[in-house]
Amino acid sequence: MKKIFFIVSIFIVNILQAQNTFFPPEKLVQTGVYYYPEAWNPDQWDRDFKNMADMGFEFTHMAEFAWAQLEPTEGNFNFKWLDKAVELAGKHGLKVILCTPSATPPVWLTQKYPEVLVVLPNGQQAMHGTREHYSWSSPKYKELTSKIVEAMAKHYANNPNVWGWQIDNEPSHYGSLDYNPAAQANFRVWLKNKYKTIDALNKAWGTAFWSGIYSDFNQIELPNADRLISGVASPTSMVDMKRFNADECASFISMQNKILKENIAKNQFVTTNFMSSHTDVDPWRNPDLDFISYTMYPVAGYTNGIGKQGFRLGDQWMISFANDFFRSLKGITGVMELQPGQVNWGTFNPQPYPGAVHNWLWNAFSGGLDFICSYRFRQPIFGGEQFHYGMVGTDGVTPLVGGKQYSQFMREIKQLRKLYTPNSLMPKEYADRKAALVFNMDNIWETGVQPQTAFWNERGHILKYYGGLKSLSVPVDIVNETKDLSTYPVVVVPAFQMVDPQLVEKWMKYAQNGGNLVLSVRTGLTDRNGHFAQAPWAAMISNLIGAQITMNDMMDVNHAGKILMDRNNYSWYVWGDMLQPDNGTEVWATFADQFYAGKATVIHRKLGKGTVTYIGTDSNDGKLETAVLKKVYDNAGIQIKELPEGIVLNWRDGFWIANNYSSSIQHIDLPSNSSIIFGKVDLEPAGVLVWK
Numbered sequence: 001m002k003k004i005f006f007i008v009s010i011f012i013v014n015i016l017q018a019q020n021t022f023f024p025p026e027k028l029v030q031t032g033v034y035y036y037p038e039a040w041n042p043d044q045w046d047r048d049f050k051n052m053a054d055m056g057f058e059f060t061h062m063a064e065f066a067w068a069q070l071e072p073t074e075g076n077f078n079f080k081w082l083d084k085a086v087e088l089a090g091k092h093g094l095k096v097i098l099c100t101p102s103a104t105p106p107v108w109l110t111q112k113y114p115e116v117l118v119v120l121p122n123g124q125q126a127m128h129g130t131r132e133h134y135s136w137s138s139p140k141y142k143e144l145t146s147k148i149v150e151a152m153a154k155h156y157a158n159n160p161n162v163w164g165w166q167i168d169n170e171p172s173h174y175g176s177l178d179y180n181p182a183a184q185a186n187f188r189v190w191l192k193n194k195y196k197t198i199d200a201l202n203k204a205w206g207t208a209f210w211s212g213i214y215s216d217f218n219q220i221e222l223p224n225a226d227r228l229i230s231g232v233a234s235p236t237s238m239v240d241m242k243r244f245n246a247d248e249c250a251s252f253i254s255m256q257n258k259i260l261k262e263n264i265a266k267n268q269f270v271t272t273n274f275m276s277s278h279t280d281v282d283p284w285r286n287p288d289l290d291f292i293s294y295t296m297y298p299v300a301g302y303t304n305g306i307g308k309q310g311f312r313l314g315d316q317w318m319i320s321f322a323n324d325f326f327r328s329l330k331g332i333t334g335v336m337e338l339q340p341g342q343v344n345w346g347t348f349n350p351q352p353y354p355g356a357v358h359n360w361l362w363n364a365f366s367g368g369l370d371f372i373c374s375y376r377f378r379q380p381i382f383g384g385e386q387f388h389y390g391m392v393g394t395d396g397v398t399p400l401v402g403g404k405q406y407s408q409f410m411r412e413i414k415q416l417r418k419l420y421t422p423n424s425l426m427p428k429e430y431a432d433r434k435a436a437l438v439f440n441m442d443n444i445w446e447t448g449v450q451p452q453t454a455f456w457n458e459r460g461h462i463l464k465y466y467g468g469l470k471s472l473s474v475p476v477d478i479v480n481e482t483k484d485l486s487t488y489p490v491v492v493v494p495a496f497q498m499v500d501p502q503l504v505e506k507w508m509k510y511a512q513n514g515g516n517l518v519l520s521v522r523t524g525l526t527d528r529n530g531h532f533a534q535a536p537w538a539a540m541i542s543n544l545i546g547a548q549i550t551m552n553d554m555m556d557v558n559h560a561g562k563i564l565m566d567r568n569n570y571s572w573y574v575w576g577d578m579l580q581p582d583n584g585t586e587v588w589a590t591f592a593d594q595f596y597a598g599k600a601t602v603i604h605r606k607l608g609k610g611t612v613t614y615i616g617t618d619s620n621d622g623k624l625e626t627a628v629l630k631k632v633y634d635n636a637g638i639q640i641k642e643l644p645e646g647i648v649l650n651w652r653d654g655f656w657i658a659n660n661y662s663s664s665i666q667h668i669d670l671p672s673n674s675s676i677i678f679g680k681v682d683l684e685p686a687g688v689l690v691w692k
């Protein structure tokens, strides 16, 4: 018995050590901020780092856009200025995240080697300037990137002030696709590796349609919607292109990671910062990094949020979803850029609500993050982002409203560290309701190519389920399909269109063994190539859900339909499945109008020791999805806790944190034995409550 205990404890210690190599748990979270020494007078650097440290920051972040200054002419590296900046940061006790500068090639490079530039869908070469305008596929760009990365890695390998590395910056082409000849060539190689024979590709791409048959891989071009006359060439080809594009990005990052790892000290980490909601690349394709991190801007005129001030508070689930998504790859994550205040690039750029930045900081903390960093310390006085706030304003020294909120948060974290107890266990009742949400980027890509209604929004649909779970105070792991599901009492699979029989079998076993499986619209409609089976509609999941899907419908907002469940009405228009339940399958909700009024759209069945629920509607506001999830938990006898509107609740390291994203005061009910650390139970908009 003793021996078993010993082995188990070594195992636990090992896991903890693996996590703690870079981030000691007793620090809880460490906070830092971007700095651009190359843009400021060197006489001000010392002052700026001192002010940064005085405000409470513990690390800084430099060089991601400084290639032109680091290699002013080909092969001539100049690290002197950066050495000085790194040294001064260290003098003020600030650790440094150094970045590889591949996001911004210098003009000598793009002029001498124009073949490195992205070729836009219209066939034009991207212009030099801005960033991310280089091709991931270009051999020349890879060669030149390797050289500077190696030079930097060797130079800073053992610098004690260098804490870790960020590769590139927000790897992506910011929504553009790359038609560079090198990408074209790599695509053909990628296809050959995948399909082996041209016949296999023809079959997978369905090229018998519209005379699309290829006889040789060399005939294939990257599909380009801008140059196609009408419609989608082959949906499978488009999805393959997305997969290829994400692979090219991942391999460019991996190439840099390898060079760094070969040269730097073991205690320096390597990561990159993906945009939190960007879906042209796939962060999960880089498991070789020590961890992945994300960038986050909740208020830029693109969300209504909750209530009149919601547009200043941000979307309630945006930070939480990113925390749970990015953490899932390695069990470690951080936010590399968290909005400091007003930005410049939104449709319009409102001031965040008073306290909103502080609220986001605590929401980031509550998701288990090891570090939080902000873009940027000083508001720029020139360049494309001069209207963008920093921690300090245009005079370079006076803290702006967000800067003050960062300082407040950092003071609070220092207090919290004193209350930290190692290895706190998640409260049982909370842990017992933990759900997994199964995610695969392929489904975002496929439903993007064939949305079937202009209003289909795969990510938005997934967020309805994520938000539904979180609003019931359920901790969520966002997992990929290979994850062992057996420890989760509830598993949610939203709009998972592309499946194979093995995956469906895995879900079936999960339910048979006692799990509660929830599937939603579009799930299981196609195989991995995006083909339907030669069988009745959705045949792949009919046995699992205990029903036939006889038809689906969609409307626009002016013709929204109604769903009836437990005497409540819910509104929908984007997607509705009509279901014909098998014997023994319960009907939970039906259509309340249209010519199919009375037909089932939410069903539930027992399967082995567990249950399967199918939700055949995408509701307008996610309220139907939340109500069904609640019913699933109630039915399974698992306790949940409905949270007031706009409240985000999380537990980490022995602390509970509640954030209010709504425009009104919300009351938080605390158990009588709790002790409040910060905030009050009547939470103002953007208010934070922390308790033990």
Ligand code: GAL
Pocket (backbone or CB within 6 Å): 169, 170, 295, 297, 337, 343, 344, 375, 385, 388
């Ligand atoms: C981020 C980007 C930064 C900066 C910032 C402005 O997406 O990584 O370099 O442009 O936006 O909000």
